[in-house]
Amino acid sequence: MSVPILQTERLLLRAYRPEDFDAFAEHTADAESMVHLSVKDRQTAWRIFGSHAGLWLLHGAGWWAVELRETGQVVGTVGAFFREQSSDMEIGWNTYRAFWGKGIAGEAAAAMVDHAFTVRREPSVHALISEGNTSSIRVAERLGLAYKEETSLYGKVIGKYVRERS
Structure with a gap:
C-alpha cells in the first residue's frame, strides 16, 4: 500500500521519510509540545514513528508527514487511522512548536478529513482530545467535529469529538 499524497495551498501531506525522524523525535521530547500527551525519549519516538x-x-x-510546499520543511504530522480492534477511523494532528499559530494543523487536518470522507468513504471520524487542549478543540470544531462523550485512552479520561459524513 502506498501512502496517498494530499496537497493544500501551502502543504504537502506525504509518507514519512527517515530524514523526518529528527524533527519528530525533537517534537515528542519537548515538554511544552507534549503537555497533553507525554514526553517520549528518542527510542520510544522511533517506535511511534515506525508504527505510524x-x-x-x-x-x-495511517499518518502523514506535513511538509511546507514552498520550502520542503516538515512542520508536523496528521493521521487518519484505526486503533487495534476498532472499525472507527480516528484522526489526529500535531504541529511542531516553531509552526504553532499559523493554521497548519487545521489546513492539513481538513485535507485529511476530506480524504477520509470522499476517497475512503468513511461513515464518520473522531478525535480524542484532552479537556485542556483548547487549540486542538478549536481545530476539531473548525473541522465540524462536535463533542460527543467522555472516554478513556491509556487510563486517562479524554473527550471524544465526532463528525459524520454528510
Whole structure:
C-alpha cells in the first residue's frame, strides 16, 4: 500500500521519510509540545514513528508527514487511522512548536478529513482530545467535529469529538 499524497495551498501531506525522524523525535521530547500527551525519549519516538508508518500496511490508513510546499520543511504530522480492534477511523494532528499559530494543523487536518470522507468513504471520524487542549478543540470544531462523550485512552479520561459524513 502506498501512502496517498494530499496537497493544500501551502502543504504537502506525504509518507514519512527517515530524514523526518529528527524533527519528530525533537517534537515528542519537548515538554511544552507534549503537555497533553507525554514526553517520549528518542527510542520510544522511533517506535511511534515506525508504527505510524506501518499502519498504512495494516489498514491502508495511517499518518502523514506535513511538509511546507514552498520550502520542503516538515512542520508536523496528521493521521487518519484505526486503533487495534476498532472499525472507527480516528484522526489526529500535531504541529511542531516553531509552526504553532499559523493554521497548519487545521489546513492539513481538513485535507485529511476530506480524504477520509470522499476517497475512503468513511461513515464518520473522531478525535480524542484532552479537556485542556483548547487549540486542538478549536481545530476539531473548525473541522465540524462536535463533542460527543467522555472516554478513556491509556487510563486517562479524554473527550471524544465526532463528525459524520454528510
